[in-house]
Amino acid sequence: MSALAVMAAVGVGAGFSAGAAVLVPPTPRLAPRVRPYSVTARRELGHRDLRGAVPTGRVLAGLFGPPLRAAASRAGRLLEPRGDTRLERLLAQAGERDRTPDEYRVRQLGEGVIGAVLGCAAAGLVLRTPLVALLAGVAGFVVGSTRSRRRLDRLVEDRAARIRLELYTVNHLLAMHVRTGAGPMQAVQRLVARGHGAVVSELRDVLTRIRSGMGEAAAFRHAAELTPEPSAARTYQLLAAGVERGVDLAGGLLALSEDIRDARRERLHKDAVRRRAAMLVPTIGILAPIMLLFIAAPLPSIVLGQR
Numbered sequence: 386m387s388a389l390a391v392m393a394a395v396g397v398g399a400g401f402s403a404g405a406a407v408l409v410p411p412t413p414r415l416a417p418r419v420r421p422y423s424v425t426a427r428r429e430l431g432h433r434d435l436r437g438a439v440p441t442g443r444v445l446a447g448l449f450g451p452p453l454r455a456a457a458s459r460a461g462r463l464l465e466p467r468g469d470t471r472l473e474r475l476l477a478q479a480g481e482r483d484r485t486p487d488e489y490r491v492r493q494l495g496e497g498v499i500g501a502v503l504g505c506a507a508a509g510l511v512l513r514t515p516l517v518a519l520l521a522g523v524a525g526f527v528v529g530s531t532r533s534r535r536r537l538d539r540l541v542e543d544r545a546a547r548i549r550l551e552l553y554t555v556n557h558l559l560a561m562h563v564r565t566g567a568g569p570m571q572a573v574q575r576l577v578a579r580g581h582g583a584v585v586s587e588l589r590d591v592l593t594r595i596r597s598g599m600g601e602a603a604a605f606r607h608a609a610e611l612t613p614e615p616s617a618a619r620t621y622q623l624l625a626a627g628v629e630r631g632v633d634l635a636g637g638l639l640a641l642s643e644d645i646r647d648a649r650r651e652r653l654h655k656d657a658v659r660r661r662a663a664m665l666v667p668t669i670g671i672l673a674p675i676m677l678l679f680i681a682a683p684l685p686s687i688v689l690g691q692r
Contacts, residue, residue, distance in 0.1 A: 478613040479540035480583075493533040500529020544583055545613040551584045552616055553645050559624075560638040569627040569634055570601060587612055591621075601628045616645050 467475075472486040504525025509518040555576065562572035577589045587608055594604040605625035609618040620641055627634035 474611060475537055475541060477611055478544060479537055480544055480586075481540070489533065489537075493530055496532055497526045497530030500532070501526035504528075541613050547583045548587075548612065548614040548617050549645065549649065551582045552614070552620065553642050553649075555580075555582075555584045556620060556638040556642040556645070560635040560642075563635040563638070569624050570595075573624070584617060587617070587621075601625075616641065616648070 469486045472489060476482065476484055476486070476489060501522040502525070505518045505522030508514070508521030512518070558576055558580075559569075559572050562575055563569065567575065573588050574592065577585055577592060591604045591608050594607065595601055599607070602625040605621045605628065609621035609625070612618050612621065620638070623632070623634065623637045623641065626632050627637075
């Protein structure tokens, strides 16, 4: 097909599109009209502003972006078989609440494609063999696609460790506020107003859900389901029971703190034993062969009588 025919086809298509836009104008979006009235309420509830979610003036992105994102999301489901609910919970546990499961899958697919291109290019430039370059591209795709999964699991583990470090102090502060006459919700509000950290962030989310209309006990139980740390889940369950039935909240929080300290002491003891054993490995690996040589050196003269 000649260039003139292509230009003619593009011109005819543009003309028909312009005529359709004039005869049947597109429906105006409701979001720009509602945003000035909803942005304040969304910020008070802790939600992010969706101003960047509506493309303005980017016609190509508006036309070709959704199909490409849908195709990438479907391809990403093959790489990430975990469901949306499970993946959304993992993202929340990792502290990435602003990212959706589809965005995570698209990023995972993009990293896999980048790894495949880099692996294929490096093998092609160095070895100049098509088969080896293809195998290197496949290996790069596997490494790149699994990188996001490893990073997400590492973020969840790091956040759980940070929660374990903060929870002992948080439980003591809550117990102190309760012992001085404050209720469970008042103690949590005081702590959120003055503190910061991973546990305080989860308690802030609890207060946001309560302001949104969720019950107090239900909000604490929901936080217990979302947190990556079992000790924090027990604390939130205790707070839910304290809100509902008025249990001895201060004594329970102090008991949970003691359990956290004992578990941390036992974990430190296990880590010390493991590191001590790891320190003995190079010593044994270097000295053991030398000792065996010294022991085996006089054996021929002893057994055979030779000097």
